[in-house]
Amino acid sequence: KQEVTQIPAALSVPEGENLVLxxxxxxxxxxxxxxxxxxxxxGLTSLLLIQSSQREQxxxxxxxxxxxxxxxxxxxxxxxxxxxxxxYLCAGSLTAGNKLTFxxxxxxLVKP
Amino acid sequence: GAVxxxxxxxxxxxxxxxxxxxxxxxxxxxxTMFWYRQFPKQSLMLMATSNEGSKATYEQGVEKDKFLINHxxxxxxxxxxxxxxxxxxxxxxxxxxxxxTYGYTFGSGTRLTVV
Numbered sequence: 441k442q443e444v445t446q447i448p449a450a451l452s453v454p455e456g457e458n459l460v461l462x463x464x465x466x467x468x469x470x471x472x473x474x475x476x477x478x479x480x481x482x483g484l485t486s487l488l489l490i491q492s493s494q495r496e497q498x499x500x501x502x503x504x505x506x507x508x509x510x511x512x513x514x515x516x517x518x519x520x521x522x523x524x525x526x527x528y529l530c531a532g533s534l535t536a537g538n539k540l541t542f543x544x545x546x547x548x549l550v551k552p
Numbered sequence: 553g554a555v556x557x558x559x560x561x562x563x564x565x566x567x568x569x570x571x572x573x574x575x576x577x578x579x580x581x582x583x584t585m586f587w588y589r590q591f592p593k594q595s596l597m598l599m600a601t602s603n604e605g606s607k608a609t610y611e612q613g614v615e616k617d618k619f620l621i622n623h624x625x626x627x628x629x630x631x632x633x634x635x636x637x638x639x640x641x642x643x644x645x646x647x648x649x650x651x652x653t654y655g656y657t658f659g660s661g662t663r664l665t666v667v
Binding site: 472474476481482483484485486489491529531533539540541542543544545547 | 558586593594595596597598601643645647654655656657658659660661663
């Protein structure tokens with residue numbers, strides 16, 4: 441059974457600082473790992489998807505890495521902005537089309 | 553990109569009544585959809601996997617007679633909360649994956665309040 445953990449649960453940084461969000465998983469046979477953003481009371485917005493054959497994905501100021509051997513994924517957000525304040529969730533699946541297992545999320549606050 | 557529409561976004565109902573939530577894949581077909589539940593300041597917990605044309609698969613501890621799931625077409629899955637109680641108040645979110653792609657797309661969620 442895949443278990444996903446995110447540490448820290450909450451993070452507060454001044455504007456402009458780089459953000460580093462951590463995600464760990466127990467089963468190295470992970471098929472996909474996906475990072476999401478959730479604003480209060482809203483659904484999930486997909487940020488980055490890393491397939492098991494990939495090591496990282498980048499989109500603008502966001503970069504996500506995947507290290508299957510150590511069971512870790514890291515989401516980097518460069519030059520944080522107040523608009524980046526949200527909860528960030530990572531989730532993994534063990535096979536194609538299989539259910540996602542979510543971490544507990546990291547609530548991020550970027551102070552102006 | 554793939555879009556999943558969820559309706560309604562908010563619903564308030566009285567105890568003992570039933571509420572239906574719809575999840576539609578707008579521009580793709582989804583043989584499988586997933587229903588999640590989220591309590592305040594907590595992460596998403598999978599409730600069930602909805603399979604088109606067959607019975608849903610429920611996670612351990614989820615009452616299938618209380619949370620009825622119907623996936624009658626390749627673009628629509630519904631979740632019906634039957635005989636709702638205040639403890640059923642929560643945020644319900646659905647998701648689907650477009651065939652041939654790898655990522656999951658989520659609906660905007662439904663805030664259910666049972667009074």
